[in-house]
Amino acid sequence: MNAPRGQTLSFAALISLVVGSMIGSGIFALPGAFARASGVLGAMLAWLVAGIGMLMLAFVFQDLARRRPDLDSGIYAYAKAGFGDYAGFLSAVGYWIGCCLADVACLVLIKATIGQFFPVFGDGTTPLAIASASLLLWGVHFLLLNGIREAAALNTIATIAKLVPIATFLFVAVMGFRRDVFALNLWGGDAPGLSSVVGQARSTLLVTVFVFVGIEGASVYSRYARRREDVGLATVLGFVGVLCLMVMVTMFSYGILLRPELAALPTPSLAGVMEAVVGPWGRVFVSVGLLISVLGNYLSWSLLAAEVLHSAARNRTMPAALAAENSRGVPSAALWLTNSLIQAFLLVTWFAEYAFLLALKMTSAMTLVPYLLVGAYGFKLSATRADGAGDGSDHRGRRLVCGAIATTYAALMLAFSGTRYLLFATLLYAPGSILYYLSRRRAGQPLGRGEMATLILVCLAALTALHGVISGRLVV
Template identity: 55%
Template sequence: MTSDQDFGTAIDPSYGTETEKQTLSVWALTALVVGSMVGAGIFTLPSAFGRATGVVGGLIAWAIAGVGMLMLAFVFQNLAQRKPELDSGVFIYAKAGFGNYIGFLAALAFWASTCVGNVSYFVLIKSTLGTFFPVFGDGNTVQAVAVSSVIIWLFHFMILRGVQQATGLNTIVTIAKIVPILVFLFILLFAFNPEVFMANLLGGEGYSEPLWQQVRNTMLVTVFVFIGIEGASIYSRYAEKRSDVGVATVLGFVGVLCLLILVTMLPFGLLPRAELAELRNPSMAGALEVVVGRWGNIFVSIGLIISVLGAYLAWTLFAAEVPFMAAKNNLMPNFLNHENAQKVPSRSLWMTNIVVQSFLIVTLFAQNAFTLALELTSAMSLIPYLLVAAFALKLALTRETYETEPSGRNRELVISIVAVLYSILMLVAGGLEKLLLAALILVPGTVLFFLSRREQGLRVFGFWELVLFTVTAIAAITALVGLISGQISI
């Protein structure tokens, strides 16, 4: 199952079949890559870019994101081939390269990002319904949280009974999200106004931020829609030829990048930037309504709700898998290494949904709940991404696994360097505030690592691990003080 925090659908080509192994052509692999990357986050891009930047800043942001995320995709692909025995999740690379506590932090950050991302599902659904039922507001009213909570626990008990994602659901979800996007792009091509587009070129009327600031404003948004890029390498075992995996990764990635660019750029030819920024989420629905009327909003909204609810089932299953696999690898307490009679990691699922419920309650106090969830999800996901890229860089520098095949080392060294630099750039561009909030989650979560080490009768921290924990704890205290004093707002 892929880890697509941009709310794409996790697809297992072999699910529901009786064949021992299914082989897929390069085009089938490409379709799987596209299907796993395109999710509900794309429906929010017009207003997200309207708030952040003009046309030129947006194009520069996509160029940076395109290069950086493609390098990360290649990192995952290379590691899958060089370290095939490390197949327990993203965090296992961090553990192998940098020790137990950093491996734990990677697992915790990745799991927390899935939990916050799941909250984004509900905020987006209720914001969509808020267009038709004002009681739901922007997805963060008491009524919205109450209804979302009911859905969380309905899904929870369904999953506990062994309800898994079916192939038919995948098909419905894929159609539900792709058709509205294609209709949106087709209609906006005909409604495109070059004069409005040129007025938005450098930032738009009433905006005076420098270009570099506009680009920076978009950084976490671009990370958010590409989270899950590591899923491309998961399909390698289904390829007819090993070389097809690289081709499918590039084709699928370029296809999705073109789709994202069109979804963000065409609305700049429809409305002034200030009006784009004010569109409520899902902003794609609002933009289409400007052109064709109310039916456009309803059409996109129905597609989004079906897509999000379908993908939420798959993502909840995956989220519960992370603590379960971490416990199997002795990074979290053994009580999480438990499956019920239906082979569902039940204790991990309980912990996951309790945390999701807690984050959902926090949205009641957030000024812009979806934006907060988006940026925090991106920042948390970048931590394990950075560690994975650093592990690939370490392998290339030490020449480990390159003894018998040194020819690819220089290429993979460059790829890993770019991936590391990109991950650091995104964390810095996202702002210190998001890293401090991330620390506020990681420090209390370290109690799981403490319990795990005590169970094994091992020393909790080595010297450098203690230094890292101390720095993270100081960051968490700083975040707490900032929230209390109002210097950090959510």
């Protein structure tokens, strides 16, 4: 399906979608999030593993964009093409819900940041905070209804604006960097040894997944790309740039404050590090930058969530009504359902003790399944040469390696995330899976044995999770 006339996206806009989707609430929480679990060496190992794994996934997206230009809805379409309709459905639902949860994290963090200056907003989950977040939610909703290109242009402006406070922080951090503090943070307070470093790295890996979610931004919107070949390059360039920023923010913070001090900083911890170097104005400066950044990030996630749901509906995996577009080519039906779900999640945060952390971890758990399927499809396509590509063995070998590493990385991240987040995820997957089964049955298209086995496993896991929640044994 081609983009609506006048709604095509340039190469710069595609890069902005990638960068804007990844740089949001996560980068401003990195110093505290890492310090609570790791020292310098553990953080280095975590970024090395995450960097390699996600870079391989970026290469897979780049390769698939060139080899399968007919698949114009990215992360969902690749899962369906590689492993069937139910896998595509799981990928679409998981990614869509992950996007919605990411938007909830953005809204909570916006209000928590304002709460540092106006206590009535508290940690972002007070009645006033939720009411004002709801107003923001629906304000952005009607902005998006005006057109994808207009929203993407606003996202580009927000992406540029959000880089200013981050660049300022890095400059200040270099000036205030203390080698003795950095050295004291090297082992993170644990006994020196490989096992302690590996343990610390493992504890922070799920955080790295959250900050990299959005790498597929250009791929999801590939049908709007002015030139198809721009999609893959935008993904890789956007990822590399963001990776460098994330690593620098983390490492320089270890040279400003000791690990216990970093760990004790309230969210956004980057503001506390800035304040430690330049004084109170640093907290205000970073907080304003965070608000701009998270607003842009929220806009990116809203775009991605609606587009994935709309794409799945166009391919008849979701109800056909969700494929409806308004006169400006915006997937309006998908946007209404998306923001309704975000509103429901937002109301639930009222009862959550650590709403931002819950949204962060659940976003990571929900999006890892789609990432796993994309990496596996890239590997499968190269192993079977299903697209008929006649590239030399060197190219095929490189693609096999990229696909294998990306798939292994996603699988390991799912394992490291722990069973509780996977069980919580099945609570969200199961209802949709049951509706999918019933709709296929009514259409006279029963699921295959493998699909049925997967569906039963998801439902059993969801029942286990429900029992755990009711009994109090399963908590976040």
